[in-house]
Amino acid sequence: MTATRWLLAYLAAVVAVTFIHEAWLLAALLAAALAAGGAGRWRIARRAVLAVLTFNLTVSLGYAAVSLWQGRFSAAYLLLVNLRVVLLVYLGFWFVARVNLLDACRFSPTLSFVVTLAAGQIEAFARALRDFRLAFASRNAAAPALAARARHAAAQAGHLLDKSVCMAAETALAMRSRGCFDDHAGLPPPQAPPAACKKP
Amino acid sequence: MIELADIRYAWPDAPPVLDGLSLGVREGEKLVLLGANGSGKSTLLKLMNGLVVPQAGRFSYCGEAVTPARLKDGAFARRFRSEVVLLFQHPEAMLFNPTVRDEVAYGPRQLGLADAGARAERWMTALDLIQLADKAPFALSGGQKQKVALAAILALEPRVLLLDEPAASLDPRAAGWLVDYLLDCGKTVVTSTHNLSMASELGERAVVLGEGGRPLFDGPLHDALRDHALLEAANLMHRHRHRHDGVEHAHTHSHDWESSR
Numbered sequence: 317m318t319a320t321r322w323l324l325a326y327l328a329a330v331v332a333v334t335f336i337h338e339a340w341l342l343a344a345l346l347a348a349a350l351a352a353g354g355a356g357r358w359r360i361a362r363r364a365v366l367a368v369l370t371f372n373l374t375v376s377l378g379y380a381a382v383s384l385w386q387g388r389f390s391a392a393y394l395l396l397v398n399l400r401v402v403l404l405v406y407l408g409f410w411f412v413a414r415v416n417l418l419d420a421c422r423f424s425p426t427l428s429f430v431v432t433l434a435a436g437q438i439e440a441f442a443r444a445l446r447d448f449r450l451a452f453a454s455r456n457a458a459a460p461a462l463a464a465r466a467r468h469a470a471a472q473a474g475h476l477l478d479k480s481v482c483m484a485a486e487t488a489l490a491m492r493s494r495g496c497f498d499d500h501a502g503l504p505p506p507q508a509p510p511a512a513c514k515k516p
Numbered sequence: 517m518i519e520l521a522d523i524r525y526a527w528p529d530a531p532p533v534l535d536g537l538s539l540g541v542r543e544g545e546k547l548v549l550l551g552a553n554g555s556g557k558s559t560l561l562k563l564m565n566g567l568v569v570p571q572a573g574r575f576s577y578c579g580e581a582v583t584p585a586r587l588k589d590g591a592f593a594r595r596f597r598s599e600v601v602l603l604f605q606h607p608e609a610m611l612f613n614p615t616v617r618d619e620v621a622y623g624p625r626q627l628g629l630a631d632a633g634a635r636a637e638r639w640m641t642a643l644d645l646i647q648l649a650d651k652a653p654f655a656l657s658g659g660q661k662q663k664v665a666l667a668a669i670l671a672l673e674p675r676v677l678l679l680d681e682p683a684a685s686l687d688p689r690a691a692g693w694l695v696d697y698l699l700d701c702g703k704t705v706v707t708s709t710h711n712l713s714m715a716s717e718l719g720e721r722a723v724v725l726g727e728g729g730r731p732l733f734d735g736p737l738h739d740a741l742r743d744h745a746l747l748e749a750a751n752l753m754h755r756h757r758h759r760h761d762g763v764e765h766a767h768t769h770s771h772d773w774e775s776s777r
Contacts, residue, residue, distance in 0.1 A: 444609070450567040451609040455668070457597035457627055458590070464612070464622075471612035474654060 319419035326411040333403055339392060342399040349403065353410055360413055364406040372398055437483060444479060448472045517543040517704055518564060518676065523573035525559055525729075533559045534729035537573070541704060543675075546719030548737055549708040552751035556729035557708035558605055561678045564706065565602040577676075598627055598672050605680040607665035611653035616645055616664050619653050623672045632671075639667040642697075643690065658685040666694070679707040683714050710752060716741055724750050 317325075336342055350357050376394055383389040417435070421427040452460070452468050460468070518541040526532040533556040541547050549557045562568045563575060566582045575582050577596060587593045604610050613619040620639055624632035640646050643663045648656065653664050662685050669677070677698075683691040695717045698705050707718045715722070715737065722740040724733040724747075732750055733740050740746060747753035757764055 444606075447604060447606055447609040450562055451602075451604050452612070453567055454565050454597070454602050454604075455610060455623060457594045457623065457672075460626070464626075467614070468612040471608075471654060475608050 319415050319417075320421075320423055322411065322415040323417075323420035326407065326415075329407055330404060333400060333407070336400070337396065339396045339399055342396065342403055346399060346403045346406065349406055349410065353406075354414075356413060360409045361406060364402055364409050367409075368401050368405050372401055433487060437480075437487075440483065441476065441479070444476065445472070448475070517541055517545075517578060518706075519574070519576045520560075520563070521574045523560075523563065523570045523575065525556075525563060525568060525570045527559070532729060534563070534570075537729065537731050539723060539731070539734070541676075541706060543704055544702060545704055545721060546698065547706045548715050548719040548722045549706060549725065550710065550712075550715055550722055550740065550747075550750065550752060551708070551725035552710055552727060555725040555727055555750070557710075557725060558680050559729075560725070561602055561680050561706065561708055564676075564678055565600055566596060567602070594627070598623070599674050600676040600678065601669035601672055601674040602678040603662075603666055603669055603680060603682055605684065607658075607661040608654070610665045610668065611661060614652060615650050616640065616653055616656075617649040619664055620645075620667045620671050623668060627672070635671045635673070636667075639671045642670075643667045643693070659687050659690065662686055663690055674703065676704040677701075677706070679705065681709055681711075682707060683709070683711070712741060712747070712752060724752075726750050 333342070333345070336345070350361060353360060376398060379394060379397075380389060417431050418428060421431045448468070448471075456464075518539075520537060520539040523534050523537040523539075524532055525534045533554075537556075537560070549560060551557045559568065563570060566575075566577075566587055569584055577600065580586065580592070582596065587596065611619055613622055617636055617640065621632045621636035624635050629635070637646075640649055643666060645660075645663055645667055648660060648664075653661060656664065662682070666682065682694060686694065691714070695714075698707070698718060705719065707715075709715050709718065720737055722733065722735065722737040723731060724740055726732040726749060733743070733746055744753055748755070
């Protein structure tokens with residue numbers, strides 16, 4: 317199957333999963349996706365669970381607290397939502413690990429362009445984050461205090477924000493420089509240079 | 517003092533950046549790691565700082581294996597982190613305190629050293645940072661940030677300095693100070709660079725890493741710098757055409773590339 321067809325299959329699967337409202341069916345699909353996941357299935361599953369853990373835990377606890385207070389708590393609903401999110405994220409990671417996204421988007425030059433830009437940015441940010449994490453570990457001979465952790469997190473967030481603004485501005489300038497934005501749509505094409513400017 | 521035996525390391529979802537590397541560093545030695553971008557110099561320094569764990573091979577410091585389990589031992593981690601320090605290539609990753617003074621004093625304070633403040637003053641003075649002492653590190657220029665990061669690790673008065681492209685954004689005066697300091701300090705120093713003119717000032721022994729993390733050379737630095745075939749193989753020298761007085765010819769030579777930031 318071509319990369320583009322994998323992309324279409326993935327998008328169809330994502331839409332289909334959002335129409336399923338039975339927890340047992342989502343669990344069965346998750347099991348099937350794991351079974352089909354190949355050698356890297358547990359690494360991808362672990363990554364998917366870690367990626368959603370904080371957010372889902374917060375949302376689930378919030379839902380549980382509010383619904384208990386209102387007297388309409390539903391464990392089945394909580395299970396359904398969490399299974400759906402884990403399945404969708406697992407499918408996303410599985411797709412990215414299995415299929416070259418650039419190949420999959422090759423049918424559309426604009427989409428390829430956007431994916432390339434996004435992949436470049438993701439790589440740059442992943443490296444920056446890794447360096448921040450390792451530098452903090454390197455500078456702490458003993459367990460860091462909570463205040464130091466908070467300052468480090470703030471410094472990291474500030475740096476990433478600066479970097480993203482700077483990279484976005486640079487990328488926009490580079491794209492404009494390479495003619496990606498058609499600021500002169502509708503104008504006549506450029507004239508041939510006058511004879512004096514032509515090379516002999 | 518530092519022993520690496522048959523090291524293999526690959527970042528997640530990437531081919532190995534170091535493969536089959538064995539290396540020993542004696543106490544007081546000044547070792548220069550030479551290699552092009554992507555040759556694994558920064559990864560090797562992170563490995564020597566116990567920040568990444570090799571997938572194969574063994575890393576030991578002063579005869580003790582450095583493993584994640586060993587680094588969970590508080591006493592060992594405390595000793596290792598205060599004796600072996602790393603200056604990152606991008607110093608902003610190391611800076612998170614509200615002022616330069618706090619940044620430089622952070623390490624000694626964390627170790628509970630009574631003279632943390634005095635150490636900070638001493639190293640800020642040495643690196644000409646006193647006038648910036650109350651400024652926020654994030655507001656400084658790249659070169660100033662690099663000096664603050666350097667002062668922050670030197671304030672620990674470590675035994676081993678691991679420096680990743682330390683002169684990449686230093687001004688000439690600070691770079692000169694660093695070279696003098698490294699030659700006189702008596703500490704074990706491992707410096708990575710791809711700047712060949714700077715390399716000759718930074719030590720007496722070189723390890724040249726080829727593309728793909730293969731060690732190509734381990735020996736006297738000046739021998740490495742004279743071996744143009746070796747430097748060309750390591751992508752540290754290149755051959756291109758020159759024109760002199762209308763005569764065109766080609767030969768190998770180096771360019772003192774700036775860091776890959």
